[in-house]
Amino acid sequence: MTKIWYIIQREYSTRVRKKSFILLTLLLPVMMGVLSVALIAIATNAQEKLTIAVKDDSGIFEDKFRGMDIGESLRFKYLTNNPQPIDSIKDKYKNIDCDGILYIPKIDINRPLGIAYYSDNELGITTEDYIQKKISEEIRKRALAERNYNVDTIETLNKQISIEKIINNQQKKGGSEVAGMFGYVCGFLIYIFLIVYGAMVMRSVTEEKTNRIVEVLVTTVRPFQLMIGKIIGIGAVGLTQFVLWGILIAGINMLLPIFMGDKIMEMQALQQSAQFASTPDTTKLLIEISNAFHDLAIGRIVFSFIFYFIFGYLFYASQFAAVGAAMTDDSDAQSFTYPITIPIIISMVLMSVTLSQPFSSAAFWGSMLPFSSPIIMITRIPFHVPWWEQILSMFILLASALAMVYVAAKIYRVGILIQGKKITFKEIGKWIFVK
Amino acid sequence: MQDVSLNIQPNKIYGLLGPNGAGKTTLIRNITRIFFPDQGQILYKGLPLSEQHQNCIGYMPEERGLYKKMKVREQLVYFARLRGFSKQDAEAKISFWLKKLAIESWSNKTIEELSKGMQQKIQFIATVLHEPELLILDEPFSGLDPVNAEIIKQEIFELHQKGATIIFSTHRMENVEEICEDIFLINKGKIILEGNVQTIKQQYKKHLIRVDILENASVNHTTFGNLNIVEQTPTYLIFKLSEQQKPNDILKILIQNNIEIVGMTEILPSVNEIFIQAVNATS
Numbered sequence: 001m002t003k004i005w006y007i008i009q010r011e012y013s014t015r016v017r018k019k020s021f022i023l024l025t026l027l028l029p030v031m032m033g034v035l036s037v038a039l040i041a042i043a044t045n046a047q048e049k050l051t052i053a054v055k056d057d058s059g060i061f062e063d064k065f066r067g068m069d070i071g072e073s074l075r076f077k078y079l080t081n082n083p084q085p086i087d088s089i090k091d092k093y094k095n096i097d098c099d100g101i102l103y104i105p106k107i108d109i110n111r112p113l114g115i116a117y118y119s120d121n122e123l124g125i126t127t128e129d130y131i132q133k134k135i136s137e138e139i140r141k142r143a144l145a146e147r148n149y150n151v152d153t154i155e156t157l158n159k160q161i162s163i164e165k166i167i168n169n170q171q172k173k174g175g176s177e178v179a180g181m182f183g184y185v186c187g188f189l190i191y192i193f194l195i196v197y198g199a200m201v202m203r204s205v206t207e208e209k210t211n212r213i214v215e216v217l218v219t220t221v222r223p224f225q226l227m228i229g230k231i232i233g234i235g236a237v238g239l240t241q242f243v244l245w246g247i248l249i250a251g252i253n254m255l256l257p258i259f260m261g262d263k264i265m266e267m268q269a270l271q272q273s274a275q276f277a278s279t280p281d282t283t284k285l286l287i288e289i290s291n292a293f294h295d296l297a298i299g300r301i302v303f304s305f306i307f308y309f310i311f312g313y314l315f316y317a318s319q320f321a322a323v324g325a326a327m328t329d330d331s332d333a334q335s336f337t338y339p340i341t342i343p344i345i346i347s348m349v350l351m352s353v354t355l356s357q358p359f360s361s362a363a364f365w366g367s368m369l370p371f372s373s374p375i376i377m378i379t380r381i382p383f384h385v386p387w388w389e390q391i392l393s394m395f396i397l398l399a400s401a402l403a404m405v406y407v408a409a410k411i412y413r414v415g416i417l418i419q420g421k422k423i424t425f426k427e428i429g430k431w432i433f434v435k
Numbered sequence: 436m437q438d439v440s441l442n443i444q445p446n447k448i449y450g451l452l453g454p455n456g457a458g459k460t461t462l463i464r465n466i467t468r469i470f471f472p473d474q475g476q477i478l479y480k481g482l483p484l485s486e487q488h489q490n491c492i493g494y495m496p497e498e499r500g501l502y503k504k505m506k507v508r509e510q511l512v513y514f515a516r517l518r519g520f521s522k523q524d525a526e527a528k529i530s531f532w533l534k535k536l537a538i539e540s541w542s543n544k545t546i547e548e549l550s551k552g553m554q555q556k557i558q559f560i561a562t563v564l565h566e567p568e569l570l571i572l573d574e575p576f577s578g579l580d581p582v583n584a585e586i587i588k589q590e591i592f593e594l595h596q597k598g599a600t601i602i603f604s605t606h607r608m609e610n611v612e613e614i615c616e617d618i619f620l621i622n623k624g625k626i627i628l629e630g631n632v633q634t635i636k637q638q639y640k641k642h643l644i645r646v647d648i649l650e651n652a653s654v655n656h657t658t659f660g661n662l663n664i665v666e667q668t669p670t671y672l673i674f675k676l677s678e679q680q681k682p683n684d685i686l687k688i689l690i691q692n693n694i695e696i697v698g699m700t701e702i703l704p705s706v707n708e709i710f711i712q713a714v715n716a717t718s
Contacts, residue, residue, distance in 0.1 A: 215494070
């Protein structure tokens with residue numbers, strides 16, 4: 001046991017101290033932070049600063065544009081008491097420091113034609129949408145009023161509904177989107193972890209083999225100790241990286257509002273206004289997300305994530321270790337890793353099916369088979385999978401992971417000491433049954 | 436390998452010789468429990484070789500078995516701890532050896548920064564750290580310059596004096612003559628020659644006698660009777676004696692002819708010659 005512990009320590013400490021590890025661990029969250037800052041900066045600064053002169057001959061929109069300014073990025077300036085016809089002033093907006101002129105002729109509410117914008121520059125899509133939406137809203141109100149409808153009544157009738165879900169006699173507040181989002185993130189993290197750290201185990205095994213380090217080590221430790229120590233050590237490196245990323249990303253996201261609070265507010269205002277002032281929707285989504293958090297049984301997700309993370313990794317990393325031991329050089333890597341990576345990639349495809357139909361039979365079987373369950377089951381768990389299914393899936397994965405470690409150890413034992421000879425899958429099969 | 440039977444006596448230095456691909460490394464790997472024999476067994480002090488003997492054996496493979504990216508000291512500490520040393524003991528032992536081989540200044544260098552010969556020294560320390568009773572060295576001098584080869588050679592002798600048994604695999608015969616008491620010669624998986632180096636030389640000797648003389652023109656006119664001269668120069672003569680002839684027969688004739696003798700030696704075959712002869716005989 002102590003020998004395994006030393007091996008784990010070596011695998012862990014040599015990797016964690018590597019510059020590339022430190023750099024990647026720090027850089028990724030920092031880059032994400034920089035990206036957010038850049039997005040905010042772009043959203044707030046790159047927004048065109050427009051001042052639009054409004055000539056309203058219809059009189060309908062008097063004052064209507066006043067409340068529509070968006071920060072500094074869009075301002076309206078009324079040309080009141082200007083009896084000149086539009087043709088004579090349409091080129092003169094520059095004289096009053098405007099970027100363009102919006103002309104609303106005397107219009108028929110039922111056939112609102114002839115509204116025009118004069119400028120040297122094209123209007124941005126969001127701005128155009130925004131203005132169109134505002135004008136059509138106003139015209140709609142006028143048209144309704146003309147027909148003697150009570151506008152306020154109609155507004156109140158204009159309701160969005162959401163379906164209340166009662167699952168297993170318990171009311172669920174969160175929407176499926178949030179559960180799906182959670183499932184996707186968890187599944188994707190495990191996917192990345194399996195591929196990246198599995199390959200790391202393989203490369204490290206091959207390195208020890210080609211450098212003949214095993215020959216020295218095997219005289220002091222058993223091949224099994226060497227293999228399992230390496231798998232655990234590298235897994236711990238991966239966990240460390242994920243935990244550090246989690247902490248750093250959370251930290252940066254918390255710091256952002258402190259330094260850029262007003263900018264963020266401005267951006268949110270912009271986004272909301274761009275979404276045609278759909279404030280109610282946004283708040284609804286926010287409420288939904290926070291409801292969903294209560295709903296999601298975070299404890300269960302965290303527990304399940306750690307379980308599938310560890311045993312999924314054990315299941316795949318031992319395969320990678322076995323293959324790494326059987327390889328004679330890196331050029332074998334591709335043909336040998338296909339059988340391992342294909343199930344992982346299929347699981348990724350199955351994941352999108354699972355997200356849209358978490359209770360389909362494909363999703364069910366995907367979450368039972370150990371090849372895909374680490375990814376598929378964790379994707380399904382936020383959708384409240386019955387406990388019996390999860391326990392069965394966990395049991396299958398646990399048993400398969402241990403069986404895989406056993407088989408891999410057999411292959412590793414023989415493969416690691418064979419040099420300079422091309423190995424076929426048939427031979428690897430034989431090694432499993434070598435006593 | 437077939438029908439290989441070796442008897443290694445404690446505190447001796449053995450040379451394991453053989454052409455490339457003869458099975459030297461395979462034999463060593465069986466002793467170090469890297470491979471297991473299909474048939475037969477290996478006994479260590481009368482007991483079947485098992486895991487408990489691993490700490491009694493030190494093995495230095497021909498190719499470097501070191502982590503390239505690890506620092507020298509760190510790496511040695513790791514090996515020592517796997518051998519069961521406490522951290523303090525490991526550090527003390529390593530300091531001792533680094534000092535002894537005058538390489539303390541490399542402690543914090545990574546293996547890949549070192550030359551092949553320097554790596555060889557580190558590998559040597561890793562092999563002898565735990566003071567093994569049985570030391571197996573596969574081509575320990577490859578890549579070493581004469582100075583460093585001499586240092587390692589002295590260390591091997593010192594370990595031998597302290598009681599270690601040494602098996603030394605090589606195909607560099609000059610090392611064998613200098614170091615080994617006994618040799619095993621393997622070819623095609625079989626032992627074709629074994630025994631004490633001097634005894635084997637006696638077995639393979641061709642009864643050649645070299646006599647060094649003072650430069651003397653009359654040698655050319657001398658008749659040596661029934662003595663068989665193999666080589667003749669103005670300063671030395673080489674005779675091949677038959678079964679009945681003795682070295683004194685040569686002396687008699689030389690003295691009779693007034694040829695000044697400076698020295699006389701029996702030419703024993705070098706291990707190299709024996710090696711080639713034995714290998715050719717079996718191929």
